[in-house]
Amino acid sequence: MKRSLLLVTAALLTLAHGLAQTPSPAASPITTSDIRNVEAPKPESRLKGDPDGSLTGTVSDIAVSDPKKGLTIADALNQIGQNRIAINFVWTLITGFLVMFMQAGFAIVETGLCRAKNANHTMMMNFMVYGVGMLAYWLIGFAIQMGGVGGVANLGGAPPLNTEWTFHLFGKPFGLFGQHGLFLTQGGAYDVAVMVIFLFQMVFMDTALTIVTGSAAERWKYAAFLVSSFIMGAFTYPLFANWAWGGGWLANLGVNFGLGKGYCDFAGSGVVHAVGGLTALAVAMIIGPRIGKYTRDGKPNAIIGHDIVLVLTGCFILAFGWFGFNPGSTLGASGNGNLRIGSIAVNTMLAGMTGGFGAMFYMWLRYGKPDASMSGNGLLAGLVAITAPSGFVNTIGATIIGLIAGVLVCLSVEFVDRVLKVDDPVGAISVHGTNGLWGVISVGLFADGKSNYGGSWNGVNGSVTGLFYGDASQLVAQLIGVATLVGFVFTFSFVVNLLIDFVVGQRVSPKAELEGLDLPEMGQLGYPEFELKARPATVH
Amino acid sequence: MVLAGLAVTLFGFLIAILSLGVTSSVSGRLVMVLMGLAVSLAGIIGIINRSCLKNAIWRR
DSSP states (O other): OHHHHHHHHHHHHHHHHHHSOOOOOOOOOOOOOHHHSSSSOHHHHHHHHOSSSSSSSSSSGGGOTTTTTOOOOOHHHHHHHHHHHHHHHHHHHHHHHHHHHHHHHHHHHHHSSSOGGGGHHHHHHHHHHHHHHHHHIIIIIIHHHHOOOOOOBBGBBOOOOOOOHHHHHHHHTEEEEOOOOGGGGGGTTHHHHHHHHHHHHHHHOOOOOHHHHHHTTTTTTTHHHHHHHHIIIIIIIIHHHHHHSOOOTTTTTHHHHHOOOBBBOOOOOIIIIIHHHHHHHHHHHHHHOOOOOOOOOOOOOOOOOHHHHHHHHHHHHHHHHHHTTTGGGGOOOOSGGGEEEEEHHHOOOOOHHHHHHHHHHHHHHHHSSHHHHHHHHHHHHHEEEEHHHTTTHHHHHHHHHHHHHHHHHHHHIIIIOOOOOOOOEEEEETIIHHHHHHHHHHHHHHHSSSOOSEEETTTESSOOOOOGOOOOHHHHHHHHHHHHIIEEEEEEEEHHHHHHHHHTTTTHHHHHHOOSIIIIIIISSTEEEEEEEEOOOOOO | HHHHHHHHHHHHHHHHHHHHHOOHHHHHHHHHHHHHHHHHHHIIIIIIIIHHTOOGGGGO
């Protein structure tokens, strides 16, 4: 009995093994007839409603190119392609809308950090910089920045943006500015993908412009602000943005000179924040400190803002908008490694958190209290710093980058205030300038080589990898970007604003400044129903 | 003085660019770029800012 049982078991095992090794029949290719046999929900069943969603979005919703032929494989494939691009369009547009809302955050942060007598003036600068910047960018800036970018695969190509002006240096092409896209019509720029790129890039540019209004607040002549912002939106920002994002020479440092993957700035610590912060420094130097900010022997006085509630609410709005800023910079959610949007969003929130902690604990230890406005600036500093590396680092890297940014912003504010004696009412130079540069450098240190956006970055195969993960040349590419920001962008901004100072005059009169800029510059008080008690500036 | 400071700041940027043509070693380029950065910062902090502070409103 035992023997027969063993024989049967052995036979069954042999049979099972044979079955397991039998190759499955080859998958037959899908034909048009297969597609036509897919059953669509009957119209009468849809009349009863679709509470569980199983009848909505089926084969009957695929667009048919030729009703006589009916549904074909080509129709199905075209629908798949369009769905991918549609997902990426919607993603990029919605994240762009979030970035646009950051203007509201900047407006109330800056207004809260200024005195009540300048509330209308500060709000109006933040409000109108949106329109002035957009006009300049539509007329000129966009073409300079993106007119030679070539294809943007996630958005279906955008082939009309294909002409970059270049010259040769050291035997390599150096792209300087794009030439297609003026008024969004020239050079074939009347294109659906170009429109999406324009919207997304425009709100980034406006973010850079609004940084300057903070450092020059409470003494900037409104007419000078308009001219300065227009030139920045038309030339200063687009030029550097072309070099980094528009196919210019910085992006090609990897292809041309073997430096990592070229200059890598995922969402703009350098392009947006350092450009804004360094221009803010140039304008603040030219315009000089507010009356009463420094005593005759150069000691700084604290000039307290009028509404900390506005400041911290604005910081929250900015942190919310940053979820558009960084994850949106993939320019898509589908294909080419874009599922990293989750990782990018988490890196963003973590760096903001550690930035806030870093600043709060620094101030607490140094001055005995957890300063509210500096905690807000710490949050923003962490967000600024993670903007460039957000797409290339892991969460450990993100938290370290944010923590360093939080402490760095406090040290930088003290340095700018006490050593440079440059008056920056909102800390814009430190939050955006100093930490923008730190963010650019941090890519060259912390990029972990795990991101893979379609197999290459800036035309170089592989993933962006920093010094701590084995590629020192990436750090050199990042530092060349920093040297360009400090050496070129600052100089350019300074010269432009010096010329504006000669022609228009950058600063309001001392009388207007002491009175507050709301009435002399804007003709209306920000808070007309409140009696503002003037606290005369003390001069020692 | 401001113009001299601007020239020095721009010169720092040019040193960084020159690193691309002068050497192909990563450490050589790193040293040159850092030198360029230091020159630019000296131009901004040491020359331009000092020049601007000479006319600062609190000194008048």
